[in-house]
Amino acid sequence: MAEEKSCLSLDTKLLSEAIIELNISRHNVSVYPENHPILKRSLNQAFSIFQKLFELRDEVMLAVAKDVIVVDGSTLDKKNPVFRDFASCLGKKNIAAVTFYRGMTEVEMFYFHQFLQKDIGNVSSECIQEVFDSQKLKHIKVSLIDYSVFTLSxxxxxxxxxxxxxxxxxxxxxxxxxxxxxxxxxxxxxxxxxxxxxxxxxxxxxxxxxxxxxxxxxxxxxxxxxxxxxxxxxxxxxxxxxxxxxxxxxxxxxxxxxxxxxxxxxxxxxxxxxxxxxxxxxxxxxxxxxxxxxxxxxxxxxxxQLNNSAYEAVSYGNGIIEDDILFAPEITGLLNNTDFKSFVSDSYQDEIQRLLQQDVKDSNTQWLRAISLETAPEFIERAYSDTVISILRSEITGSIEAEDTEFLLQALKEQAAHFAGTGQYGQILKILDVMGSVSEDLKIQASVEMSDEYFYSPEFLNILISSFRFFGRTSREEVRLICERYGDNMIKPLMDVLADETSQTIRRFILSLITGFGEGAAHEALEKVRDERWFIKRNMLFILFECGNTDQLKKAFSHCSHENPKVAIEAVRCLLKAKDQRGISELRKQMRSSDREVCMKAITVAGTFQVREVVPDLIHMLRKKALTGDEYEDKIPAVRALGLIGDPGAIDELMSILGEKTFFYRASLDKLKSEVRTIMKNHFQERATVQGKRRDWASRWNIR
CATH class of the missing domain: 1.25.10 (Leucine-rich Repeat Variant)
Incomplete structure (x- = not known):
């Protein structure tokens, strides 16, 4: 079983929670006395999560490289401020790695934090090791960097x-x-x-x-x-x-x-x-x-090879001595099989048998599950936070001493960081609401303003946005409400994270959050579109397209000639949305491009925006003689675009395609004809009938 546990990988979310709670309790040790309720609760929270980790592993080793934490050869999130803070703390003590073993207690965790708070000074690793060993931490071990062993010429x-x-x-x-x-x-x-x-x-x-x-x-x-x-x-x-x-x-x-x-x-x-x-x-x-x-x-x-026959218990008086422990005669008598029934009656044994035969599947365990939920650490944390919020919202707030108010607000700040780290955004919204509706008593207002500074600080915003990356997609509505609460203060941090994000899925989620800010996001996008990196320009032009007004959209013209076609097509989309004629000219240039991918994207955009001015260009593409199967299939986007635009002048050209024949590329031509029939049925059949031009073409070409 021990070997099986050692092979199990650690849950990344659970490990992240453990480090976050460990770092929070470390800070609390430096602030509160040993028996303070907040400190006890913080240590218990960290200890509970480590117990879950010990169910997977007998030991948890955190290696440190500068301000980065490494676990099992993998680097944890380098941008997470909590991880960097904890790693830097260990690095200042020349700790290269710390290992937590199964059996660790809350007391050992407390003394470990005390060791981290000690001002040891600039001493050798051997001295630091002696200080650590004096803490007598049986289930926590550290590996130190000893620079004294190196000599230089x-x-x-x-x-x-x-x-x-x-x-x-x-x-x-x-x-x-x-x-x-x-x-x-x-x-x-x-x-x-x-x-x-x-x-x-x-x-x-x-x-x-x-x-x-x-x-x-x-x-x-x-x-x-x-x-x-x-x-x-x-x-x-x-x-x-x-x-x-x-x-x-x-x-x-x-x-x-x-x-x-x-x-x-x-x-x-x-x-x-x-x-x-x-x-x-x-x-x-x-x-x-x-x-x-x-x-x-x-x-x-x-x-x-032990000689068991030579073993004999040592007698002392009427008792015996085993492993330096004296057992009284009453105890040895209790352990004697002949006296077993004197201490365990038949009725007691029958009761035990009935309990063993009881089928627990038939029992109603709903009440037990309810108790388990109410005693879970997450439930207790939420209940504690709700209690503090209720106190701050009540009418008695004005009679609370300033020191007690400061304590309650500090508790909410700590809870907010914890909720952000575990994706409990509903609780964060409650905390933000109470900050906005708290009593206007002057004694309290100063403390509230100091707390507001924390909630709007770059430190907390970074913690919040880092949390969005992991948990935000599962709680989209609550994340949207948080962004709405922060307003434009959230735009720039989100764009900074977007610039460095490597996951396409997370980028799309962050873009959806940014576009929810409207013209404020467009204004910031115009500032950042000057970045030389093409993917930053593309993302900013996308935000501009979604959020910008007409004047803002027209400013995308300077990017229509960008060397990267993905940037250029986004700029053209902005101009077309603003109904700027320059967008049509740039679109035609891209449709005539020798780059097939650029040409196909431009044709798709023409159909999406129903640009009638490019209908002659699309008809010219259809009239061009196809020499290969790929050239037949390349005409399909042009057919779709004409269908979306709905110009009757394209009917005759589309009809002529249905009459074409080829010997070598019949499969490709059939695909093109099938697309034409679909377009004629969905977009042109009724219009041609109204204009008297049907000429029995629907029945002739099998269009139903």
Whole structure:
């Protein structure tokens, strides 16, 4: 079961919530005393989410690279301000990675936050490790960067921007430029944690298969005079335990194969390690499913041979002593099978049997589900927020002390960040509403204005928009109401996110939000359309088309000749919507383009806007003799455009297509004729009959 859990991937949403709540509780530790209700609630929220993660994994490791968090080799959202804040906090303590293990308690989480708040100063990683170890956090471990192990020559000092000297030695060993003899003295100076951090930062393809063994032999380099020791075994174990999962198995396998031939030296090393450390080694081998060579298996088997017959409990008085615990005679009597019925009656056993035979499927568990919902963390958070909102809306607000009001508003600010991170936009709307309708008492108004500054700050807007990217599409109406509440303040941040967004689905969603602002969005689009990147211009022209007024639309003319056809066609659409004659001229230019894709898009736009002025151009395209099957099919968009425009002057030309014949490209011509019949039936049949031009063409060409 443990092996199955270690293979499960973490839920990205659940992991994001855990980091967000962990960072919130970290800030609360620096603000509130240990027993404060807000701090307790914050720690409990973070602890609850970590318990859900521990159902998937026995440990959760967060690696740090500058202000970025890496989990299982994947980088979390680099633009998320919460992730960057937490990563920067760890980086200031020289923490390369922090690992949370199953069994962690809220108290340990609190002391971990206290450690992060300590002002340790500019000291070595060893000193920082000592401070951390003093916290006695059994289920939280950190990996530190120890810069003191690196030494530089005078020449190296002049180039401090380059990689460290130790990194150069290890790289040389991996690339085969340096031998084990050349690198052993330098590599052995690196602490196990630092060496693990270095390898965790490498891509898998940077480590060749033979390099795993060379690193192990170099790191614990032996000479003929010196035997392999237990200290070196512990050193290797510490190095492997700090590696990321996919590297653990490779290095552990190489270690086992390297050490299996040591014989007596290996047995002595295992004896030096102690029973607990040998058990830890065996546990690691089982978790990574590493095959044990026969020689090592024989050595390890000796550690499992215990003489059970020699065991005898130690008596003291009328009791016995087991594991330094004295058991009284009453307890030993209770555990005796002969006295079992004295303590467990037959009626009690019958009651237990009835409970076991009860079919719970027939029970009404609806009340139990209701209780589960009401005790869920999400329900409690919403209930707490609603209670604070009710207090601020009530008539007693004027009698509340300024300090208490500040506490309530601070609580709402924290709740808003939490709701944004979990996509609970309905609660955010409630908080924004109470800020707008709160009592006008002067004592309260100053605090409310300070809170309003936070809700309109770039920090909170970035948190909100980052949340839109993940959860917004499932709550479109609530997101629209939030955007409507913020008004034009939301336009520029949304456009900034749009410029960097790589997902087409999310871009469309953000565009739908921006176009909801009307002319305000068009004004901002005219400012940003000056950007040199073609896709930014295209998006801004699309926003201008959806939101702009006539004067704003006409300003798109300067982009009609853009080198990228996607930008040019958007500019033409703006001019056609504004009924600007220059748009028709530019449209004709694009219809005559030698680029087939540009020509087809221009024809489609002509039909969509029913531009009658281009009917002669479309008829000319139909009259052009087709020499290939593709040229027949290229006439289909022109036929559709003529149908949408509905000009009767095109009837005769369309009729002539029905009379065409070809020997080689019959399938392509049949597609064209089928489109003509559909257009004639839907757009021209009634008009031709009214004008007396039907001439029995409907029955002649099988148009019904």
């Amino acid at each position: 005078e020449k190296d000092t002049e180039a401090m921007e380059g990689p460290s000297l130790c990194e150069l030695y290890v790289h040389g060993l991996l690339e085969g430029r340096l031998s084990a003899e050349d690198t052993s003295s330098m590599v052995q100076k690196i602490s196990p944690r630092e060496l693990a951090v270095f390898f965790n930062g490498l891509a898998p393809e940077e480590i060749a298969e033979e390099n795993y063994t060379s690193v192990i032999t170099t790191y614990v380099r032996k000479t003929s005079e010196r035997r392999f020791s237990g200290a070196e075994m512990k050193k290797i174990m510490k190095f492997i335990n700090n590696l990321r999962p996919e590297l653990k198995q490779q290095f552990l396998s190489s270690t086992i194969n390297t050490l299996s031939g040591e014989g007596d030296s290996l047995r002595e090393a295992l004896c030096d390690m102690g029973a607990d450390e040998v058990v830890e080694l065996l546990k690691l081998i089982n978790e990574q499913m590493v095959k044990i060579p026969e020689a090592l298996k024989n050595v390890l088997q000796k550690f499992s």
